[in-house]
Amino acid sequence: MIEVRNLHKRYGDTVAVDDVSFAVQEGEIFGILGPNGAGKTTTVECIEGLRNRDRGEISVLGLDPQRDRAELTQRVGVQLQDSQLPDRLRVAEALELYSSFYRDPTDWRALMDTLGLADKADTRFGKLSGGQKQRLSIALALVGGPRVAVLDELTTGLDPQARRDTWALIEDVRSRGVTIVLVTHFMEEAERLCDRLALIDAGRVVTVDSPAALAERAQVQQRIQFRPSAPVDDRLLADLPDVTEVTHRGDLVLITGNSNALGAVTSLLARRGVVAQQLRVEQASLEDAFVELTAKHSDSKN
Ligand SMILES: Nc1ncnc2c1ncn2[C@@H]1O[C@H](COP(=O)(O)OP(=O)(O)OP(=O)(O)O)[C@@H](O)[C@H]1O
Structure with missing residues (x-):
């Protein structure tokens, strides 16, 4: 589904991603876990075609994010870190607007129901709670009916209940056949949701394995x-x-x-x-x- 080989990306003198390789299989929830500044966001931005890599190969659904960016945008859903919308835009308007960007969008009204936003359809973005904004940003990542969704810092800033609700939602999305890449630095989230994890530190992959196998291999x-x-x-x-x-x-x-x-x-x-x-x-x-x-x-x- 996704293959990243020897990815390297620097910003001026800062090497953000030194040498990252991993492969994501169809239907899995694949986590990218690592401390602040490890290079997680840069890695997924290269996968999404939002940043150009300096070296290495990336293939997403057989597409090269740099070369086939327009086509990739149609097939990959992206939830950005701190996504912001105009305060006055209403929930339903945002979903309708985003769905117009896609060739074959899903039914945005049904998505609004699934994400528990139906009673907020006419609420303006600026009036939503943190959890509701988060759910809307997930809905916007899914409105194009993607086969792959990349979610960055999915539950940062949410209270424990909203975080659990979001996890249940992501499992539900996966059960509908969407492959998910999840950037996180919450261990509990990684343990609970991910089939496999790439542990990234200082721009390199330390290891890729299932959460249980990782815990066991550490021989703590x-x-x-x-x-x-x-x-x-x-x-x-x-x-x-x-x-x-x-x-x-x-x-x-x-x-x-x-x-x-x-x-x-x-x-x-x-x-x-x-x-x-x-x-x-x-x-x-x-x-x-x-x-x-x-x-x-x-x-x-x-
Ligand atoms: N636009 C940029 N310009 C310059 N340096 C950047 C830029 N974006 C990121 N960096 C640097 O690249 C390194 C990796 O950053 P990145 O955001 O990819 O890490 P991260 O693992 O996602 O961190 P976090 O968990 O804090 O989001 C950091 O040292 C960061 O300061």
């Missing part, structure tokens, strides 16, 4: 804490091959180890007749993986 250690019902010798715990560290906080025992550590610790305690009270286990999250993988990446560069 398991952290276990509990209050033993009777004292346990730290050395016994520390000697377990799956345990790397044993410390204390008050009467809590804190253990770090690999993914087998929990089983090893609980069976040792059971053999000694000790109960692990208030047991808590923290697993690697996507956020841990992100920090771990970007840190490894900058180490390998230095």
